[in-house]
Structure formats: C-alpha cells, structure tokens
Amino acid sequence: MSLSFEINSRSGNARGGRLITPHAEIETPVFMPVGTVASVKGVPQDILEDLGAQIILGNTYHLYLRPGVDTVRKMDGLHGFMSWRRAILTDSGGFQVFSLNELRKVNEEGVTFRSHLDGSSHFFSPESAMEAQIGLGADIIMAFDECTEYPADQARMRASMEMTARWAARSKKYFEEHKSEVPWGPASEIPTLAAKSAARMVHPDQNPTSRANDAREMGYPVSGDSTQSLFGIVQGGMDRALRKESAERTIEIGFPGYAIGGLSVGEPRELTREIVESTLEHLPRDKPRYLMGVGTPEEIVEYASLGVDMMDCVLPTRAARHGLLFTSEGKVSIKQARYAQDAGPLDANCGCRVCNRYSRAYLRHLYASNEVLAQVLNTIHNLSFYLDTMRRVRHSISLGEESRFLSSVWSRPKP
Numbered sequence: 060m061s062l063s064f065e066i067n068s069r070s071g072n073a074r075g076g077r078l079i080t081p082h083a084e085i086e087t088p089v090f091m092p093v094g095t096v097a098s099v100k101g102v103p104q105d106i107l108e109d110l111g112a113q114i115i116l117g118n119t120y121h122l123y124l125r126p127g128v129d130t131v132r133k134m135d136g137l138h139g140f141m142s143w144r145r146a147i148l149t150d151s152g153g154f155q156v157f158s159l160n161e162l163r164k165v166n167e168e169g170v171t172f173r174s175h176l177d178g179s180s181h182f183f184s185p186e187s188a189m190e191a192q193i194g195l196g197a198d199i200i201m202a203f204d205e206c207t208e209y210p211a212d213q214a215r216m217r218a219s220m221e222m223t224a225r226w227a228a229r230s231k232k233y234f235e236e237h238k239s240e241v242p243w244g245p246a247s248e249i250p251t252l253a254a255k256s257a258a259r260m261v262h263p264d265q266n267p268t269s270r271a272n273d274a275r276e277m278g279y280p281v282s283g284d285s286t287q288s289l290f291g292i293v294q295g296g297m298d299r300a301l302r303k304e305s306a307e308r309t310i311e312i313g314f315p316g317y318a319i320g321g322l323s324v325g326e327p328r329e330l331t332r333e334i335v336e337s338t339l340e341h342l343p344r345d346k347p348r349y350l351m352g353v354g355t356p357e358e359i360v361e362y363a364s365l366g367v368d369m370m371d372c373v374l375p376t377r378a379a380r381h382g383l384l385f386t387s388e389g390k391v392s393i394k395q396a397r398y399a400q401d402a403g404p405l406d407a408n409c410g411c412r413v414c415n416r417y418s419r420a421y422l423r424h425l426y427a428s429n430e431v432l433a434q435v436l437n438t439i440h441n442l443s444f445y446l447d448t449m450r451r452v453r454h455s456i457s458l459g460e461e462s463r464f465l466s467s468v469w470s471r472p473k474p
C-alpha cells in the first residue's frame with residue numbers, strides 16, 4: 060500500500076475524506092504548511108505536531124542545492140533527517156526553477172538554471188527531478204512540469220501545456236523504474252541512527268506525552284512494500300479548453316492523484332477561481348485533488364467548497380514573519396502603534412498557545428524590537444489559524460451543511 064483515498068462525506072461539491080500514505084493518515088481537505096528547506100521557518104517539529112499539521116511540504120530545488128540529496132538520503136530521507144514522522148510532500152522543483160526568470164533556460168530535455176546561492180549551473184529534467192525526489196523520500200512527490208507564466212499568448216500556453224504532458228510521461232516512466240530506491244522503501248538498507256532516534260523520540264512507552272499519543276494515532280509504521288506516490292500536474296495557463304486537454308492527457312498517463320498547477324502567478328483572483336472550478340470538473344472524482352500554492356484563509360475555504368482536497372501556501376508563514384496576522388476578526392498588522400498598549404489576546408476566538416498566553420502589546424513589542432521570538436510566535440499563530448480553519452471546514456462537511464457550508468465556517472465579512 061502506497062496511497063489510498065476514500066471520501067466519507069460530501070457537502071455540495073466539497074468532500075471530506077481520508078488519505079493514507081506510508082507515514083500517516085491524513086484527514087482531507089487538508090492544509091499543508093510549507094517547510095522549504097526541511098524546516099517550517101521558526102517552528103520546531105514537536106509544535107507542528109501539536110498544532111495538528113498532518114503533512115508538510117519540502118522544496119526539491121532548495122534541498123537539492125543545500126544540503127544536497129545524498130546527505131538527506133543517507134539520513135533515511137527527509138523523515139529521518141528532520142525527525143518528522145508524519146507525511147511529507149515534495150514539489151518537483153519546476154515552480155522554483157520557473158521563478159528564477161533570468162537564471163534559467165528551458166528546452167525539451169529540461170531546464171538549465173543557476174543556483175541563487177552561489178551562481179553555479181545545474182540541470183533539472185523530468186528524470187533528474189524524480190531521482191532527487193526519490194532520494195528525498197517524501198510520501199507524495201510531483202511530476203516535473205513547466206509553470207506557464209502569466210500573461211501568456213495562446214500559442215505559448217499550448218506549447219507549454221504540451222511539454223508538461225510529455226514531461227509527465229517521462230516523470231512517470233522514471234518513477235516506475237526507480238521507485239524502489241526510496242530511502243525507507245524495499246531496497247533501503249537497515250535503518251540508520253537518524254531513523255532510530257526519530258522513532259525513539261515518539262515511542263509511546265518512552266515518551267508518554269500528548270505527542271506520543273499523537274504519534275500512535277497519526278504515525279504509521281512504514282511497511283516493507285510501500286513506496287512513494289507520484290502525482291500528475293495539470294497546466295494550460297488561463298485557458299479553460301487547454302486546462303481540460305491537459306487534465307485529459309495527464310489522466311491518460313495515469314496517476315494516483317492530480318494537482319492543479321500554474322495558478323497564483325499574478326492573475327486576478329476571480330480568474331484563479333474560475334480556472335480551478337472548471338479544471339476540477341475534468342479530474343477523477345475518486346482521486347485526491349491538490350491545488351498548488353493558494354491562498355488566503357477565505358480562499359482555502361472557498362477552494363475546499365469547490366472540491367479541492369489538498370492545499371499549500373507560504374502565505375501564513377511568510378506573512379507572519381512580516382507581522383501580518385490572520386484572525387477571526389480579519390487581518391492584523393501587529394507592527395501598528397495602536398497595539399502598543401493593547402493587553403488583549405491577538406485573537407480572542409483562537410485557542411492557540413500564542414493567543415492563550417501573550418498580549419497584542421507584547422507581540423507588537425517583540426516585532427518592533429526585531430526579536431526572533433516575534434517570528435516564531437507570529438508563525439505559530441498563523442499556522443494554527445489556517446489549520447483550525449481547515450479543521451472547521453472538515454467538521455462542516457461531515458455535518459453535510461450544504462448551503463450553509465461557507466457561511467458556517469467563515470461567517471465574518473471579507474476584509
């Protein structure tokens with residue numbers, strides 16, 4: 060068993076389900092915090108567990124450059140290296156390379172790019188991106204795709220979509236031939252010290268804390284015959300017909316899950332929604348659907364209501380580091396002087412460890428003083444807010460609250 064997905068409840072187009080990967084069982088729809096370089100910036104793994112993060116993201120481009128795939132592989136992959144027992148998803152590196160603009164050159168074979176760290180030259184192809192992701196050892200990995208820029212003309216969108224389809228076929232071929240090479244898979248060696256120590260840290264007998272209970276519920280022993288799952292990615296720019304064609308061609312290649320990529324690249328939000336909604340119609344109903352790189356709290360609720368099962372976004376963590384906090388009353392810019400004497404919690408409706416303990420005045424002071432703790436606390440709250448929002452979405456779907464779905468989860472006016 061490498062991946063199974065079942066839908067337990069529905070509310071309109073929204074689906075509540077369970078996604079079982081080799082390392083964890085995930086309740087969907089799920090929000091996945093982004094841990095770019097094997098770290099969700101500012102938040103230790105035990106706190107991520109306490110917040111209820113079920114699956115986190117790693118970025119192949121960054122990890123490939125530093126510390127390098129071989130280093131991670133020798134530590135039993137990302138799970139052993141970063142001591143994370145739950146599920147991990149890695150992107151293919153395509154989007155990051157796409158973001159380099161001046162530093163990349165694309166042809167049929169792959170992408171030549173320069174490292175943002177030291178300017179050194181590297182090459183990613185569908186095959187080498189799969190090789191890197193197999194070495195990193197996430198539960199779910201992504202096909203190598205080209206993220207079409209916005210705006211783009213019709214000819215460019217079609218050419219890009221067609222190349223992504225060819226790259227998807229090459230990604231799958233390489234993956235099928237090499238999937239047994241995953242660090243924790245059938246072909247792996249005896250667990251190293253890193254894996255043993257990660258396992259020890261959450262062993263119920265040795266650490267009878269909430270984390271240990273959590274691990275019993277959430278952490279799955281990895282069976283010998285399980286391996287990673289490769290998801291396909293639908294592209295096609297902002298053209299609905301091209302998106303449909305991309306979905307059909309990707310489905311024809313055949314993947315256990317499908318992502319919608321190439322959105323949130325500068326297009327208006329209404330257009331994002333329109334493309335998401337129309338693309339979802341063409342994706343299999345019985346497979347997980349992953350919308351890449353979105354969005355605000357309101358948007359993740361909306362996308363879940365359209366039938367998206369998985370989402371990730373750097374917004375909660377990145378905004379937190381800039382003092383921008385999401386609350387049940389709307390956005391709070393904690394740097395503002397108006398909070399200097401404010402003894403109240405950041406969000407009276409939030410039960411997170413930050414809101415339970417600290418005042419707005421203290422958070423504002425930390426931010427104004429450029430304290431590291433400001434980034435830590437702000438990030439913990441924002442992630443907690445996102446994960447809580449998705450928890451409420453799941454609850455709402457399980458109650459089958461059809462027409463009241465959005466309003467019951469998100470009752471306040473939009474900012």
Ligand SMILES: [Zn+2]
Binds near residue numbers: 414443
């Ligand atoms: Zn909070």
